[in-house]
Amino acid sequence: MASLKQQVIDYLSRANYQPSTLKSVAKKLALKKKDRHKLDQTIQELIDGGKVQQGETGLLHVVDRTHQLIGIFRKVTSGNGYVILHEPKPSDITEDIFIEQRDTGDAQTGDEVAVALNNRRKSGNQRCGRIAEVIKRARNRFVGVYFEEEGQGYVFIDGKNYEEAIWVGDPGAKGVRPDDKVVIEMVRFPNHYDVGEAVLVEVLGDRNQPGVDTLTVIHEYGLPTEFSEEALEQATQQTEQFDEKNLEGRLDLTLDPVVTIDPISARDFDDAISLVKTDNGHFHLGVHIADVSHFVTPNSPLDREAYKRATSVYLPTKVIPMLPEVLSNGLASLQQDRVRFVKSAFIEFNAEGIPVDTRFANSVIKVKKRFAYEDVSAFLKNPEKYRGQYGETITDLLLNMQDLARKLRKRRFDSGALELSMPEIKLSFDADGKVTGAFEADHDESHQIIEEFMLAANIAVATSLNDRGVSFLRRTHGDPSAEKMKAFSEFVESLGLSLTRSQSRHDIQELLDATAGTPLQKAVHFAFLRSLQQAEYSPEEVGHYALAAEQYCHFTSPIRRYPDLTIHRIVDRLLIRGEKYKGENPEFLNKVGIHCSDMSRRAERAERELTKLKLLEYIEQFVGQEFDAVVTGVERFGIFCQCLEVPAEGMVHISSLSDVDQFYFDRDLKCLIGKRTDIRIRLGMTVRVKITHVDVDRRELDMMLIKVIEEKSPRKRSSAKKRPNKKTVPKKKPNPKKRRR
Known part of the structure; x- marks a missing residue:
């Protein structure tokens, strides 16, 4: 007898099938009530696997993408958009697929979609298509500003993706008042012909x-803020049960000179360093990482x-920790003068900095000195000034570290590693x-x-695991x-500029070094960044392009990164306890790699957005004030400029x-290029601009060009366009045939 999954596919694929609800499908398949949960699970697996789609009304149908291409949709200000196809893509399609507004x-931006090609072509022979289906929504919840118009409630969604206000029904729900920031859940997404509807x-x-x-930003990106009661309870139990005197199975390093160096505002401390230089010129480095795996066991509430x-997630004014603070800022954090459990990677380097031996241990340390980067930076400028304050041992330690x-x-850069200057x-x-x-921010020595x-340490761990043939979660960069x-x-x-050999790491780094600290830095370095693949977590042996490392993983931050925790567990079983373990x-x-990569990118986007x-x-x-700025982007619709006095980037339309x-x-x-004057506005040139308009909700900063400092100065002119007036929204619940703006 066919499996339940195949039965569902067969039924939904019938020629005469009409989209039905899950309850109807269960009835047609003659399933008993006790088997309904199996059907629910099967349908969800088919949806997750992209084989079945469930519409907003709950109707099910098979997804047929035989002649469609799959990718991520991005909408632009004009209402048109484009689809970035998933790899691998057809060899005859080299650019993104252009989608006209009507198609x-x-x-919405970020949605995974199926696109069907048509016969139209854009300039440069770019293919055009239409959105045949939204496979997966990027999100259903949004944040915006609430306002009312003649007895009806509306919300302008933050950002530039939604020009039209979204109707949210009768005013006053949940005590909302005009100009409140609110969270809404979309009931019907807007399109070219119809307006959107949501609930507050x-x-x-x-x-x-x-x-x-x-x-x-927390709600915009769906960041979790509350821990489960089970996880909090387990964290408290770990704190109560911790016995710093029980060192069974651990190497006692509590008397060794161990230091931490972190940002001055740091609250959790993952890593500590010890270093000894022997008479033969060899360096014996100890990288000691918080032993989170001791407290967070697999499949426990904390682990989940x-x-x-x-x-x-490190927001400018708030940290959303991966672990409850009693662990992340307390028991697992490598605080000064506290006994702490760690996993230690001991690496011996010869006088030239070549690793000659590596070993690992479960250890216990007591940090002798917590340094901020600013402390070490001041020390390195004048070590002797601080010798009396820090003592001989710590002073020599810092100098050996340098x-x-x-x-x-x-050695890294001689091997072809690359470094971008993206302040x-x-x-x-x-x-x-x-x-x-x-x-x-400075990124000094x-x-x-x-x-x-x-x-x-990360390379040493990855190399050791790879040499033993174990499967593990690598940090890859193709x-x-x-x-x-x-x-x-x-x-x-x-x-x-010149880049004769675009595949030469040394030529690329020479170009990056030559433009670092110049007006062209942002344009060149950002363009190179966009040329690279995204780094991700994967078990595939891809290597790390930017680091020029064949083996690489994340081991050094288990307090704040889950992939590091998975590596600690493997290191413990395989390299420390010597178990026969293949990972x-x-x-x-x-699956874990995809999830962790997605969550990491979400965190980065949220941090940048706030x-x-x-x-x-x-x-x-500063609206109305003038600043010198550098041109960081030139497009058909205008130029982007970054002020030199404050690091703010805006647009001159x-x-x-x-x-x-x-x-x-x-x-x-x-x-x-000016048709009459031949004035040329190019990347990297210095200009004088006036800040004319700031729209925080739309994330917009508009500027007016006062003069081109490197060229003939242009005359003064009108300010850039502002956001259309919010009063152009309809006076009542929207008519599906009526456009708002």
């Missing part, structure tokens, strides 16, 4: 109230919570959490020391495609240049 259906789920508070911006979150890190760094924006806050300043030691590197080479040549099933590891939000809130006070000249975009030169 987008109700697909939660009121976050007045949009200008402190902390509401943080709540906005950690897996679900997969990573801690010596070894420099050797390791040189991180940091914000300073007052006591009320309001932004008082913005700056680009104090950071590089710890970076080199963490990389060395080689970029020849096509993308060729396009990157053409791009830099358009800037007057987890590759299919299971692949930083951008708070930066825009800070910039609002091409329409605001019309009083000076009619500009056209030269694709090959990557610049805007």
